[in-house]
Amino acid sequence: xxxxxxxxxxxxVIFFMGASMLLATAVGVWFDDxxxxxxxxxxxxxxxxxxxxxxxNPKRGAVEELSLKDGFGIVGFSWFGASLIGAIPFLLSGxxxxxxxxxxESASGLTTTGSTILADIESLPKGILxxxxxxxxLGGMGIIVLSxxxxxFLGLGGMQLYKAxxxxxxxxxxxxxIQQTAKLLWGxxxxxxxxxxxxxxxxxxxxFDAACHTFGTVATGGFSPYNASIGHFSSPSIHYIIIxxxxxxxxxxxxxxxxxxxxxxxxxxxxxxRFFVTLIALATTAIYLTRLNDGMTTEQNFRDSLFQVVSxxxxxxxxxxxxxxxxxxxxxxxxxxxxVGGCAGSTGGGLKVVRILLLFKYLKVLLxxxxxxxxxxxxxxxxxxxxxxxxxxILGLFLVFIxxxxxxxxxxxxxxxxxxxxxxxxxxxxxNVGPGLGEIGPTENxxxxxxxxxxxxxxxxIMGRLEIFSVLILFLPQTWRR
Amino acid sequence: xxxxxxxxxxxxVIFFMGASMLLATAVGVWFDDxxxxxxxxxxxxxxxxxxxxxxxNPKRGAVEELSLKDGFGIVGFSWFGASLIGAIPFLLSGxxxxxxxxxxESASGLTTTGSTILADIESLPKGILxxxxxxxxLGGMGIIVLSxxxxxFLGLGGMQLYKAxxxxxxxxxxxxxIQQTAKLLWGxxxxxxxxxxxxxxxxxxxxFDAACHTFGTVATGGFSPYNASIGHFSSPSIHYIIIxxxxxxxxxxxxxxxxxxxxxxxxxxxxxxRFFVTLIALATTAIYLTRLNDGMTTEQNFRDSLFQVVSxxxxxxxxxxxxxxxxxxxxxxxxxxxxVGGCAGSTGGGLKVVRILLLFKYLKVLLxxxxxxxxxxxxxxxxxxxxxxxxxxILGLFLVFIxxxxxxxxxxxxxxxxxxxxxxxxxxxxxNVGPGLGEIGPTENxxxxxxxxxxxxxxxxIMGRLEIFSVLILFLPQTWRR
Numbered sequence: 001x002x003x004x005x006x007x008x009x010x011x012x013v014i015f016f017m018g019a020s021m022l023l024a025t026a027v028g029v030w031f032d033d034x035x036x037x038x039x040x041x042x043x044x045x046x047x048x049x050x051x052x053x054x055x056x057n058p059k060r061g062a063v064e065e066l067s068l069k070d071g072f073g074i075v076g077f078s079w080f081g082a083s084l085i086g087a088i089p090f091l092l093s094g095x096x097x098x099x100x101x102x103x104x105e106s107a108s109g110l111t112t113t114g115s116t117i118l119a120d121i122e123s124l125p126k127g128i129l130x131x132x133x134x135x136x137x138l139g140g141m142g143i144i145v146l147s148x149x150x151x152x153f154l155g156l157g158g159m160q161l162y163k164a165x166x167x168x169x170x171x172x173x174x175x176x177x178i179q180q181t182a183k184l185l186w187g188x189x190x191x192x193x194x195x196x197x198x199x200x201x202x203x204x205x206x207x208f209d210a211a212c213h214t215f216g217t218v219a220t221g222g223f224s225p226y227n228a229s230i231g232h233f234s235s236p237s238i239h240y241i242i243i244x245x246x247x248x249x250x251x252x253x254x255x256x257x258x259x260x261x262x263x264x265x266x267x268x269x270x271x272x273x274r275f276f277v278t279l280i281a282l283a284t285t286a287i288y289l290t291r292l293n294d295g296m297t298t299e300q301n302f303r304d305s306l307f308q309v310v311s312x313x314x315x316x317x318x319x320x321x322x323x324x325x326x327x328x329x330x331x332x333x334x335x336x337x338x339x340v341g342g343c344a345g346s347t348g349g350g351l352k353v354v355r356i357l358l359l360f361k362y363l364k365v366l367l368x369x370x371x372x373x374x375x376x377x378x379x380x381x382x383x384x385x386x387x388x389x390x391x392x393x394i395l396g397l398f399l400v401f402i403x404x405x406x407x408x409x410x411x412x413x414x415x416x417x418x419x420x421x422x423x424x425x426x427x428x429x430x431x432n433v434g435p436g437l438g439e440i441g442p443t444e445n446x447x448x449x450x451x452x453x454x455x456x457x458x459x460x461x462i463m464g465r466l467e468i469f470s471v472l473i474l475f476l477p478q479t480w481r482r
Numbered sequence: 483x484x485x486x487x488x489x490x491x492x493x494x495v496i497f498f499m500g501a502s503m504l505l506a507t508a509v510g511v512w513f514d515d516x517x518x519x520x521x522x523x524x525x526x527x528x529x530x531x532x533x534x535x536x537x538x539n540p541k542r543g544a545v546e547e548l549s550l551k552d553g554f555g556i557v558g559f560s561w562f563g564a565s566l567i568g569a570i571p572f573l574l575s576g577x578x579x580x581x582x583x584x585x586x587e588s589a590s591g592l593t594t595t596g597s598t599i600l601a602d603i604e605s606l607p608k609g610i611l612x613x614x615x616x617x618x619x620l621g622g623m624g625i626i627v628l629s630x631x632x633x634x635f636l637g638l639g640g641m642q643l644y645k646a647x648x649x650x651x652x653x654x655x656x657x658x659x660i661q662q663t664a665k666l667l668w669g670x671x672x673x674x675x676x677x678x679x680x681x682x683x684x685x686x687x688x689x690f691d692a693a694c695h696t697f698g699t700v701a702t703g704g705f706s707p708y709n710a711s712i713g714h715f716s717s718p719s720i721h722y723i724i725i726x727x728x729x730x731x732x733x734x735x736x737x738x739x740x741x742x743x744x745x746x747x748x749x750x751x752x753x754x755x756r757f758f759v760t761l762i763a764l765a766t767t768a769i770y771l772t773r774l775n776d777g778m779t780t781e782q783n784f785r786d787s788l789f790q791v792v793s794x795x796x797x798x799x800x801x802x803x804x805x806x807x808x809x810x811x812x813x814x815x816x817x818x819x820x821x822v823g824g825c826a827g828s829t830g831g832g833l834k835v836v837r838i839l840l841l842f843k844y845l846k847v848l849l850x851x852x853x854x855x856x857x858x859x860x861x862x863x864x865x866x867x868x869x870x871x872x873x874x875x876i877l878g879l880f881l882v883f884i885x886x887x888x889x890x891x892x893x894x895x896x897x898x899x900x901x902x903x904x905x906x907x908x909x910x911x912x913x914n915v916g917p918g919l920g921e922i923g924p925t926e927n928x929x930x931x932x933x934x935x936x937x938x939x940x941x942x943x944i945m946g947r948l949e950i951f952s953v954l955i956l957f958l959p960q961t962w963r964r
Contacts, residue, residue, distance in 0.1 A: 328895035
């Protein structure tokens with residue numbers, strides 16, 4: 001691994017983060033809430049740090065081939081670095097004075113998780129709240145675009161990076177050159193964001209609320225500037241708008257691009273999307289039925305159930321309701337949806353819908369293979385044959401996901417966190433969802449978890465976001481040998 | 483599937499079960515506890531039913547090749563049938579009047595799980611208690627011997643049955659003919675049982691207690707005739723004897739056979755056994771450390787910790803202590819050990835130590851493969867190369883285990899069982915362990931779970947015992963086509 005080269009590129013990301021803080025500074029100035037001062041300082045520090053890192057490499061201009069190890073290093077350290085830098089405004093403004101918790105909140109934003117350690121969100125200055133939500137939007141951009149557009153712009157093209165960061169096992173080759181692909185996807189992301197923003201404003205949100213909730217929705221993040229999350233808004237229209245955009249953001253952005261350039265039939269040809277819709281329909285119906293006797297109108301029950309299902313499967317984590325008060329069965333469905341996550345190529349987290357679909361197909365093959373040991377069984381997806389190694393990779397990721405989940409849960413339990421909290425905290429962080437059960441339910445926060453646990457959960461969020469392997473590899477000694 | 487042929491063979495198993503009840507009848511007569519009458523009736527009914535099933539097939543004498551489907555049918559239906567028959571004494575004696583719960587208790591015995599629905603075990607007549615414990619011993623015999631000795635004796639030889647029932651992925655070919663192998667393993671099983679029985683009596687148990695606890699220990703079952711399980715006995719020697727025999731029964735019986743015929747060095751050459759011992763040492767140390775401030779002697783802490791670790795990893799489920807009172811970390815270790823289980827070829831359940839070992843080795847390969855995508859990595863076990871399809875099968879079993887676990891937990895939650903109870907009940911039943919957490923802790927029982935949930939847990943126990951696939955296959959429509 002060429003550490004100086006990586007440091008220089010991470011510097012660019014950090015500089016970009018610092019520049020983004022200027023927007024939050026402007027919001028602080030607008031509301032005159034006293035946060036502008038510290039946000040501006042954070043911005044200067046971050047940009048200076050980024051520039052220093054960038055210029056630390058004398059060969060920064062040289063276009064050289066990057067090895068696979070370098071690629072993993074860039075992806076991993078960019079996210080770690082950006083999460084650290086994103087914490088500066090929380091620390092400098094004194095809103096989150098403890099480092100571990102500020103780092104957690106920042107990483108929760110950038111990884112579009114949406115878990116928070118804040119007990120009283122509404123007491124924070126608006127400039128800081130804007131920054132907190134804006135982290136989601138930057139992170140979402142990172143997921144679908146950053147590594148395939150910004151880094152190639154710096155002479156770092158190459159599918160190895162795409163492989164390391166793109167969510168989901170299937171690669172959508174929209175255009176031969178990755179850089180162009182990235183720009184197109186970015187365009188789609190901005191377009192959807194604008195639409196969401198305009199609609200939320202049209203239906204009564206202030207521009208500030210509309211902006212923050214657009215960031216949280218389109219990035220499938222989940223931060224809200226209100227303690228009651230989306231429950232703060234009583235308007236059903238706003239609930240349905242957010243449901244719609246969470247759903248849209250849980251679908252592959254490449255698919256949206258195809259539809260936008262005049263091929264909307266692409267939506268109906270993708271097995272992953274069909275499975276995604278089926279899961280949402282089944283889960284919503286099941287939860288709807290468990291709440292029949294809770295004394296609410298049919299519309300409200302339907303809206304609440306659909307909202308929570310879409311919010312959790314897309315790994316957004318917004319709430320209009322406290323699902324900790326629901327039946328154990330409804331809670332089990334919520335936990336199951338956390339593992340599934342959004343579609344590949346969306347901003348959603350989790351294992352991704354297509355992987356779960358392929359695991360089910362593989363299950364069927366496995367059973368048939370027991371009956372016909374010498375038979376050859378083919379798994380097909382969207383009409384094409386899925387290679388055996390793709391399945392093996394998915395099984396591998398599944399294995400690592402479960403093992404990491406057990407290890408991190410055990411670590412939290414080691415800190416005397418109760419088992420239900422430990423297990424669901426790890427699950428919600430690995431899946432980039434947001435809320436869990438026990439001490440970290442939808443109306444609670446992560447403040448009760450001790451600092452070492454918070455750091456491990458931060459690592460889980462970043463690992464979950466980067467498909468686990470790309471971060472795990474950084475812990476192998478041979479990665480560091482030249 | 484040739485249903486009449488299968489029914490006829492299941493009849494033999496049922497007849498054998500009925501004959502075994504005569505031993506329990508004798509115990510009932512000895513103690514004159516009023517149970518002999520009903521036990522004898524159960525025996526007659528079972529033997530008659532078995533004989534009727536056997537003679538229902540006119541071609542019963544013909545030695546014909548069995549297909550793979552037939553093999554799966556025999557294994558699956560033998561266990562279901564035997565579990566049903568084993569419930570008759572509970573039902574007829576009125577000790578467990580409800581069918582689902584009697585079936586659960588019987589299957590829990592035969593699958594060597596040891597979960598119970600009895601609130602006051604000691605109030606039962608001794609004849610019934612003997613039968614309950616004897617089910618363990620019969621089940622343990624079934625696991626290592628029945629399908630490879632009894633069935634071939636009926637003209638049903640063939641590795642396909644061994645493949646369907648033997649625990650663990652590695653096949654130990656002790657002798658070329660399966661029937662001989664089975665008899666040798668049976669001999670080892672009886673020898674170890676006798677040793678355990680004699681030692682327990684020597685250190686103060688009555689012959690009845692020694693017999694019941696030998697059945698529970700050597701079969702890694704966990705039923706005790708006392709409410710306080712092994713905690714009923716205060717003698718440390720008895721605790722250590724049971725620890726030793728649980729450990730021995732969690733090791734491959736083929737390995738014991740090799741040692742007995744003069745090759746004890748075989749113990750030191752097996753990677754699985756080394757890993758098993760390592761896991762026990764690590765878990766015991768960790769739990770020992772969490773209990774340092776609980777105010778007990780070093781010896782007692784060590785003994786309790788070791789007892790619980792060996793009891794859970796071997797999936798016995800005996801207790802000297804209530805681990806629900808331990809720290810969350812100690813409880814997480816207990817849950818982790820439940821998944822691991824005993825060694826392949828032992829009477830222990832779970833996923834088996836060798837599979838977990840191979841999964842860890844595979845994890846290392848997976849990480850290296852990310853760094854060197856075109857590299858070829860070999861997984862070795864005991865010096866031999868492990869085939870890729872073996873790994874794939876293990877990954878498949880792991881996947882099915884997790885999915886089944888989630889589905890069964892969701893079903894229990896559907897019946898309004900709380901999440902912690904639902905998740906750990908399913909885990910302990912699939913792993914054939916015994917106790918769980920929540921409502922089904924070591925000092926509690928499964929009576930609080932509604933009957934449909936009890937039936938699903940019974941299915942989980944049988945599936946867990948038969949390596950899941952062999953039972954799942956019976957649910958495929960194509961299995962039933964001729």
